[in-house]
Amino acid sequence: MSALTDYARNLLARAVCARVPSLPTTVYAALGTGGTAAAGLSGEPAGNGYARQRVTFTGTGAQQNAEAIRFVFSASAGTLTHVGLYDAASGGNPLLVAPLAAPVVMAGTGTVTVAANALSVNPT
Template sequence: MAEFTDYAENKILNLLRNIAWAQFPAYVALFTTAPNDAGEGTEVSGAGYARQLAGLSEAVGSGGATSNASDITFPTAEEDWGTVTHIALYDAESGGNMIMHSALDAEKAVGDGDTFKINAGDLDVTVA
């Protein structure tokens, strides 16, 4: 993942001020436009779409990185979702706050009956 949102940057800075940031499971969202640091963008909203649990593995070592431990498979599209160009991590399955966002290595058109999948180990999250 490439960029933290303003929300996440402020939460990280507040940790240095001894202001807690509650733990949360990370959910992956799909976007058809580039999200910005304010957490705005066009999230997929077609029939069948739902954010999916990221299932990140424990960050170990000195690399400041983690990735998804297993495949992340979105529900089968029940209509055209458009061309997915970006992904984001949220702190909730719906609503919530965007934490990070990034462009996909390759855009993917998701049509009626298609399934969007991120293979295990392909969602790389690095804090450096």
């Protein structure tokens, strides 16, 4: 993933300065049509079977998703270009955003799968 959101940068700055922020206890992946470090993911689908998916990360240094992440759609959702991480299954705060390796066109029912170890969060 390429960009910490402004929210995540502020969260980490407080943690480094021993200001004890409330760190996320669960992380959820989301898909969307765009995104920026300032605002996080944009264009997240609504309805059509779509839901954010809980992600468990493993690793030392770079963190990678331990299991495949599956987003199920019951109808068209358009062209999805970005993935984001949030601290809640809905609403919540954006943590990271990055473009997908290739856009995904959801023209009807189907599943978007992110393979295990394909979603990487690097400390650098």
